[in-house]
Amino acid sequence: MKSYRFGNPFSTGAVIEKPVKFLQIDELPGFKLTKSSASVILRYRMQKDDIVIGLGEQLGGINKRGRKYITYNTDIPEHTPDKLSLYGSHPFIIIQGRYNEGLFIDYPGEISFDVGFSDKDILEITVGSADFDLYHWQDNRWQDIVTSYLELTGGVYVPPKWAFGYQQCRWSYPEAKSVEEVANKFRQLGIPCDAIYLDIDYMQDYKVFTVNEERFPDFGRFVKELRDKGFHLIPIIDPGVKIESDYPVYEEGKKHKYFCTDEQGEDFQAAVWPGLTHLPDFSNAATRNWWGNLYKKFIELGIEGFWNDMNEPAIFYTNYQQQGVYDKLQAAADNKALDKVDLIGLQWQIRNFHNSREDYQSIYQHPERDKTVCHDQIHNLYGAQMAQSFSESVQQSYPDKRFLIFSRSSYSGSQRFGGIWYGDNKSWWEHLELNIKMLINCNLVGYFYSGADIGGFGDNCQAELLIRWLQLGVFSPLFRNHSAIHTRRQELWEFDKATMNQARKIIRLRYALLPWLYSQFLEFASMNIPLIQSLSWSFSEPRCREIEDQLIYGGSLMIAPVYKPNVSGRMVYLPQDKWLLWWAGSWEDRKMKVLAAGDHFIECPLDRQLIFIKENTLITMQEPEDYVDQRKPDTLFIIGLVSSTAQVKVLVDQGKYPAFAGMAVLDITMVKQEKNYEIEIKTVNRELLQWQQLVFELYNDQGNLTILHRKLI
Numbered sequence: 001m002k003s004y005r006f007g008n009p010f011s012t013g014a015v016i017e018k019p020v021k022f023l024q025i026d027e028l029p030g031f032k033l034t035k036s037s038a039s040v041i042l043r044y045r046m047q048k049d050d051i052v053i054g055l056g057e058q059l060g061g062i063n064k065r066g067r068k069y070i071t072y073n074t075d076i077p078e079h080t081p082d083k084l085s086l087y088g089s090h091p092f093i094i095i096q097g098r099y100n101e102g103l104f105i106d107y108p109g110e111i112s113f114d115v116g117f118s119d120k121d122i123l124e125i126t127v128g129s130a131d132f133d134l135y136h137w138q139d140n141r142w143q144d145i146v147t148s149y150l151e152l153t154g155g156v157y158v159p160p161k162w163a164f165g166y167q168q169c170r171w172s173y174p175e176a177k178s179v180e181e182v183a184n185k186f187r188q189l190g191i192p193c194d195a196i197y198l199d200i201d202y203m204q205d206y207k208v209f210t211v212n213e214e215r216f217p218d219f220g221r222f223v224k225e226l227r228d229k230g231f232h233l234i235p236i237i238d239p240g241v242k243i244e245s246d247y248p249v250y251e252e253g254k255k256h257k258y259f260c261t262d263e264q265g266e267d268f269q270a271a272v273w274p275g276l277t278h279l280p281d282f283s284n285a286a287t288r289n290w291w292g293n294l295y296k297k298f299i300e301l302g303i304e305g306f307w308n309d310m311n312e313p314a315i316f317y318t319n320y321q322q323q324g325v326y327d328k329l330q331a332a333a334d335n336k337a338l339d340k341v342d343l344i345g346l347q348w349q350i351r352n353f354h355n356s357r358e359d360y361q362s363i364y365q366h367p368e369r370d371k372t373v374c375h376d377q378i379h380n381l382y383g384a385q386m387a388q389s390f391s392e393s394v395q396q397s398y399p400d401k402r403f404l405i406f407s408r409s410s411y412s413g414s415q416r417f418g419g420i421w422y423g424d425n426k427s428w429w430e431h432l433e434l435n436i437k438m439l440i441n442c443n444l445v446g447y448f449y450s451g452a453d454i455g456g457f458g459d460n461c462q463a464e465l466l467i468r469w470l471q472l473g474v475f476s477p478l479f480r481n482h483s484a485i486h487t488r489r490q491e492l493w494e495f496d497k498a499t500m501n502q503a504r505k506i507i508r509l510r511y512a513l514l515p516w517l518y519s520q521f522l523e524f525a526s527m528n529i530p531l532i533q534s535l536s537w538s539f540s541e542p543r544c545r546e547i548e549d550q551l552i553y554g555g556s557l558m559i560a561p562v563y564k565p566n567v568s569g570r571m572v573y574l575p576q577d578k579w580l581l582w583w584a585g586s587w588e589d590r591k592m593k594v595l596a597a598g599d600h601f602i603e604c605p606l607d608r609q610l611i612f613i614k615e616n617t618l619i620t621m622q623e624p625e626d627y628v629d630q631r632k633p634d635t636l637f638i639i640g641l642v643s644s645t646a647q648v649k650v651l652v653d654q655g656k657y658p659a660f661a662g663m664a665v666l667d668i669t670m671v672k673q674e675k676n677y678e679i680e681i682k683t684v685n686r687e688l689l690q691w692q693q694l695v696f697e698l699y700n701d702q703g704n705l706t707i708l709h710r711k712l713i
């Protein structure tokens with residue numbers, strides 16, 4: 001990797017250790033550079049078969065060719081194909097071709113990536129500034145470029161284990177009673193669940209870090225009662241601080257100058273849920289420190305997880321935008337001659353006065369007392385630095401504990417502070433398909449702990465879509481059902497009985513696999529290798545470069561989700577060697593079949609999902625619990641198709657910070673012999689492993705099953 005410096009860049013913190021030597025750039029091998037005082041353009045001629053991957057949270061496919069993308073974090077509830085930006089910016093791109101070239105452009109403002117859109121053979125990157133750092137890789141293996149990028153930007157956030165449980169959200173459960181009802185329903189119906197969310201209505205007048213005491217009397221006791229039933233309560237945190245005298249967060253922020261300003265140095269005003277607010281200036285270390293410590297109020301009451309929202313930052317309107325609309329309306333009202341009134345222009349202005357670029361250009365941030373930066377130039381850092389403030393604060397105050405934290409907006413590097421969710425999707429089949437690609441694309445830039453709103457946030461979800469989405473969700477580290485106000489309720493019991501029963505089986509399957517799913521997370525995070533991968537990560541067959549609707553989870557599983565309505569099966573491509581197809585309807589029902597490489601049409605009615613276990617790898621399972629570590633079942637099932645040798649490691653994390661400290665390990669290796677299997681079992685910190693019995697369910701390449709029992713000593 002080589003590091004280049006253009007001009008005098010803002011220090012984004014994306015890279016943990018600055019490379020010792022930056023080269024001043026005049027040329028970049030393979031690229032044509034055009035520099036001006038306000039931008040730099042990099043042009044690269046792609047070969048016909050080159051594939052371009054990367055850019056993290058974006059629309060489009062895994063292969064980015066043929067489209068344009070812009071890094072400018074945007075609060076965008078309509079994820080339709082015409083959109084060029086979403087909530088996060090991850091300006092890391094790899095060209096897989098004759099050489100594998102990687103580029104990370106560390107600039108937190110607008111960059112456009114025209115990947116063969118204007119000219120099908122040209123990748124044209126336009127950086128909206130002449131001040132930035134650029135990291136360039138040329139490597140034989142593109143996978144090594146990904147790992148190097150993750151190392152450079154500080155590795156991957158590891159959530160606590162309970163955050164792998166099923167989670168229920170709704171905008172909103174507005175008072176304690178409705179949360180309790182949901183919690184009780186989960187337990188009565190035997191549907192596993194670990195977390196329930198509080199959306200904006202838990203606050204007093206949407207004032208961040210407050211609780212409405214009428215609707216949530218004795219909040220601390222309430223949190224504790226839920227914990228006793230095995231639920232974590234997770235409040236939403238929005239950055240906008242309501243302008244209201246005597247509201248302590250506002251008063252403190254104002255007094256200490258913690259807020260972003262306008263050009264005149266006055267605190268900038270932007271309207272969000274609470275009405276007019278000020279926006280904390282997270283570029284400033286003192287502000288970060290202040291804000292990060294505000295979460296403690298909730299932590300001291302037993303809260304262990306948070307979701308940071310609206311941190312692009314979203315702006316509904318400013319006084320300036322509002323005035324523009326009023327002026328136009330007034331002019332229209334004054335001018336009675338209809339043909340002179342520009343109603344279409346007016347409609348346009350009304351539709352576009354939220355999240356206006358003009359507003360972002362008139363916000364100023366102050367990373368240091370005597371330093372001022374226009375927000376527009378560092379816009380994409382806002383949510384990342386909000387996550388950083390939480391991360392720094394808890395590491396200081398609770399140094400050996402890990403919390404759940406995820407954010408809507410993000411920037412390269414913030415994958416070490418927390419996870420993300422993919423924002424306001426819809427209950428559309430297209431968004432289920434998008435979810436598959438998002439998991440792969442976001443893992444590539446280190447957001448292993450991420451996921452979409454299961455069932456879709458906006459619009460009304462139908463039963464079949466919910467089931468198919470839950471089936472994919474089993475393999476989504478963040479496994480959260482969330483839906484918007486005024487849409488059909490999406491809790492499982494709001495659907496017909498058969499749907500609910502099926503949903504329960506799917507969630508129980510997730511809990512059966514959870515120790516293995518989480519262990520793989522730990523292992524892949526420790527290696528800086530994406531947990532969820534496209535097939536081409538491990539299989540070099542050219543076909544695999546084109547498959548965008550199957551995914552690999554960890555070292556053993558391939559998933560082929562059904563993402564279309566009214567179908568009874570789908571085509572699946574199996575690369576290389578043999579696979580053990582688990583036609584999974586529930587965790588107990590182990591209907592397995594050995595399949596050879598190649599194309600297959602596989603039946604998959606709604607009560608089944610397709611899970612493929614790679615030959616000579618093993619997965620593990622245990623009886624599902626109602627919530628993570630409720631009973632700690634004592635039997636572990638080890639399952640696989642073993643034709644020569646196989647190994648599985650189950651890492652049992654102790655919930656401490658850092659994640660890998662003092663871990664217990666169960667390490668199983670086996671060798672297939674003519675008639676039997678030779679099994680070697682090793683442990684580290686045996687006393688921390690809950691299992692006493694090991695049950696092996698081993699298939700040979702003809703699909704014949706051998707069951708073996710061992711005691712774990």
Ligand code: GLC
Nearest residue numbers: 171199200236309408423424
């Ligand atoms: C935003 C969030 C969504 C949340 C809503 C209300 O749209 O993306 O998840 O429910 O705000 O807080």
